[in-house]
Amino acid sequence: MAKITVEDIAEIAKELKWVTLLGITVEKVGEGMSRLRLPASEEVLRPGGTISGPTMMTLADFAMYVAVLGAIGRVEMALTTNLSINFLRPPPPGDLIGDCRLLKLGKRLAYGEVLITSAAVGDGEPVAHSTLTYSIPPER
Template sequence: MSLALTIDELASYLEEVFPQVRNDFAFDLLEEDRLRMRLLVGERHLRPGGTVSGPSMFSLADCAVYAMVLARVGRKALAVTTNCSIDFMRKPAADADLIADCRLLKLGRVLAVGDVLIRSDGLDKPVARATLTYSIPPAR
């Protein structure tokens, strides 16, 4: 299966249907089964102590899989997360964007499963790993 949306179409569509995150994320790469997305880390993403918060990392993982699913199935804004498991492995750098490398492991008619590895920009070791399942609305 090929991409239903280009990286520019995907960014435009997300801004249309999910404007509340427009200033949080940027796309670096989009391929048939891979997406690289970054969290543009700002003060609002930091928890006390100056590290990127867990909810911010979850948001990056969740939005990366959502974007990857949309890139493959097209404009289906009602695709929703049905499951998420995230492992926080080390403290992320507070002064660097977070990079999510997302791969779709399965894309079926009604479910998609994605895996996301998150690292601080400029560092090789992952700070978190997440697996998410999305429900895709049926065609009408």
């Protein structure tokens, strides 16, 4: 069971202007997992009509943040220490889904992965894969 609710995440997200600007929503949060949706918009497209890399990186980062909070509770100062992403194929315009799962949760670090798929394609094949490390503050 998650140690934070979708409603709590929505409250935190109000302070994260980039989440609000992109319209990212949390569909699921569990203990060490999350599913987020980034809605389609013209603002995130790059030349050629595909969704930009920085947009996908933002989705991956926030998905990891939500999964970490799902595992440890409302510790808002958990921070990204590393993000690596592989862009596997260009996603067409449409919603993106970010599915995160924690692979390791320690006292000070959390490590996880995010698979990003395109709802527009709907074949379940990832358009990007990201691994992330988060630092967990000692006074949680």
